[in-house]
Amino acid sequence: xxxxxxxxxxxxxxxxxxxxxxxxxxxxxxxxxxxxxxxxxxxxxxxxxxxxxxxxxxxxxxxxxxxxxxxxxxxxxxxxxxxxxxxxxxxxxxxxxxxxxxxx
Amino acid sequence: xxxxxxxxxxxxxxxxxxxxxxxxxxxxxxxxxxxxxxxxxxxxxxxxxxxxxxxxxxxxxxxxxxxxxxxxxxxxxxxxxxxxxxxxxxxxxxxxxxxxxxxxxxxxxxxxxxxxxxxxxxxxxxxxxxxxxxxxxxxxxxxxxxxxxxxxxxxxxxxxxxxxxxxxxxxxxxxxxxxxxxxxxxxxxxxxxxxxxxxxxxxxxxxxxxxxxxxxxxxxxxxxxxxxxxxxxxxxxxxxxxxxxxxxxxxxxxxxxxxxxxxxxxxxxxxxxxxxxxxxxxxxxxxxxxxxxxxxxxxxxxxxxxxxxxxxxxxxxxxxxxxxxxxxxxxxxxxxxxxxxxxxxxxxxxxxxxxxxxxxxxxxxxxxxxxxxxxxxxxxxxxxxxxxxxxxxxxxxxxxxxxxxxxxxxxxxxxxxxxxxxxxxxxxxxxxx
Numbered sequence: 001x002x003x004x005x006x007x008x009x010x011x012x013x014x015x016x017x018x019x020x021x022x023x024x025x026x027x028x029x030x031x032x033x034x035x036x037x038x039x040x041x042x043x044x045x046x047x048x049x050x051x052x053x054x055x056x057x058x059x060x061x062x063x064x065x066x067x068x069x070x071x072x073x074x075x076x077x078x079x080x081x082x083x084x085x086x087x088x089x090x091x092x093x094x095x096x097x098x099x100x101x102x103x104x
Numbered sequence: 105x106x107x108x109x110x111x112x113x114x115x116x117x118x119x120x121x122x123x124x125x126x127x128x129x130x131x132x133x134x135x136x137x138x139x140x141x142x143x144x145x146x147x148x149x150x151x152x153x154x155x156x157x158x159x160x161x162x163x164x165x166x167x168x169x170x171x172x173x174x175x176x177x178x179x180x181x182x183x184x185x186x187x188x189x190x191x192x193x194x195x196x197x198x199x200x201x202x203x204x205x206x207x208x209x210x211x212x213x214x215x216x217x218x219x220x221x222x223x224x225x226x227x228x229x230x231x232x233x234x235x236x237x238x239x240x241x242x243x244x245x246x247x248x249x250x251x252x253x254x255x256x257x258x259x260x261x262x263x264x265x266x267x268x269x270x271x272x273x274x275x276x277x278x279x280x281x282x283x284x285x286x287x288x289x290x291x292x293x294x295x296x297x298x299x300x301x302x303x304x305x306x307x308x309x310x311x312x313x314x315x316x317x318x319x320x321x322x323x324x325x326x327x328x329x330x331x332x333x334x335x336x337x338x339x340x341x342x343x344x345x346x347x348x349x350x351x352x353x354x355x356x357x358x359x360x361x362x363x364x365x366x367x368x369x370x371x372x373x374x375x376x377x378x379x380x381x382x383x384x385x386x387x388x389x390x391x392x393x394x395x396x397x398x399x400x401x402x403x404x405x406x407x408x409x410x411x412x413x414x415x416x417x418x419x420x421x422x423x424x425x426x427x428x429x430x431x432x433x434x435x436x437x438x439x440x441x442x443x444x445x446x447x448x449x450x451x452x453x454x455x456x457x458x459x460x461x462x463x464x465x466x467x468x469x470x471x472x473x474x475x476x477x478x479x480x481x482x483x484x485x486x487x488x489x490x491x492x493x494x495x496x497x498x499x500x501x502x503x504x505x506x507x508x509x510x511x512x513x514x515x516x517x518x519x520x521x522x523x524x525x526x527x528x529x530x531x532x533x534x535x536x537x
Binding site: 029030031032034035036038039040041042043044045046050051052053054080081084085087088089093 | 451462466501504508519525527528533
């Protein structure tokens with residue numbers, strides 16, 4: 001165990017540099033869900049928060065997002081471009097994406 | 105303050121056993137991501153969709169990184185929606201984006217400067233102002249430059265008379281002014297290049313929106329597309345819409361029918377095709393053949409075709425160490441050269457760099473492209489696809505993607521026009537803040 005003086009020095013540096021932030025306790029680890037989901041931001045906005053006419057998905061329930069994607073994928077739900085996107089993911093990937101945006 | 109090496113710092117941090125506690129404490133004080141990091145240095149050259157997105161996501165993934173974005177201009181003017189400016193539907197301000205949010209909210213150091221040299225042997229970037237930047241990883245997102253030598257009579261100096269307007273900015277204004285100055289009954293020619301080139305549906309969206317302007321303001325005018333190719337992106341959709349919206353106004357001549365131009369006489373605004381008679385026009389928008397942006401050439405990142413070969417999983421150059429190339433300049437399998445593709449690649453590249461520097465393994469990447477084209481202000485069409493890596497190449501996920509359907513109700517086209525505008529707001533927010 002390092003002495004408390006060093007601990008507080010480290011703490012200061014951490015706070016000063018912002019090494020660790022709210023959702024980034026392990027800065028270097030990038031999950032599969034993240035990697036799948038960030039490509040959605042191009043249309044739905046960073047973290048799924050859309051500034052324009054495309055629906056916001058960040059913060060919607062996981063069920064809502066997963067159901068919409070599965071229905072777009074099967075063709076059960078009509079849309080424009082989403083049917084062409086949803087068919088690019090497996091059911092398991094859709095669940096990962098739904099959970100990711102539900103947590104934004 | 106005592107300076108600590110990164111390694112020692114991490115070691116100390118680990119020794120405290122308080123990573124989670126520190127994280128929680130930091131979070132209660134709010135995000136500190138607006139402050140620059142003290143970790144490994146990543147330099148990003150080029151502040152377009154690729155570079156800006158990459159800089160932002162590097163910092164989002166790991167706020168300890170020191171990220172410097174080097175960009176020649178103070179603002180970025182987007183090629184997407186520049187065709188609406190040509191048609192007089194929007195102004196230049198609406199397609200211009202600053203780097204302020206990257207600076208203030210994401211802690212990216214943004215330097216407005218030109219890169220004069222890149223030395224992969226010493227991991228250094230030299231800037232015109234004399235500064236030298238040392239990097240652990242370098243990301244190059246240089247966009248495109250033109251192969252002026254391929255068309256006789258065409259070079260950078262003729263672009264005042266015969267604008268390319270394929271890099272948005274002053275060239276957009278030049279072409280817009282020429283269209284405004286043209287008399288009713290005039291002839292406009294758009295000459296798109298052969299593949300590969302930036303924004304495959306772009307020239308045809310441009311033809312559509314210029315036709316929209318002509319129909320409204322100069323209805324006796326004509327628009328000719330002298331194409332180097334025999335087919336083009338979303339062709340069926342565009343041609344159906346042209347017949348419906350601009351009957352008799354747009355003529356498309358394919359490459360093998362005399363569309364391919366060999367020589368240009370800028371003084372008389374005359375084009376000399378490979379086959380057939382020369383043709384003159386009042387306004388000519390010649391989009392020259394393209395290659396990776398010049399910065400990539402100077403750094404030894406291009407192959408004999410003029411584009412940058414990369415490991416398509418990480419966008420690491422296969423020619424130089426510790427350098428990644430993203431966006432239009434890179435050879436990215438089946439992905440088109442588009443702003444959206446650059447945005448998608450930038451995030452994968454950022455994830456790859458963060459994983460590599462952190463000693464972790466990046467999960468399998470997924471990539472997306474979505475491109476909207478406006479055929480008229482209330483008439484949109486799109487092309488989209490999801491991509492994965494297969495045998496080291498980016499390929500389309502089977503069964504996904506495609507273009508908007510033919511023969512749909514007007515409401516569908518209106519919705520896609522509305523989504524095109526939403527797309528623009530989202531992607532520029534995702535890239536620039």
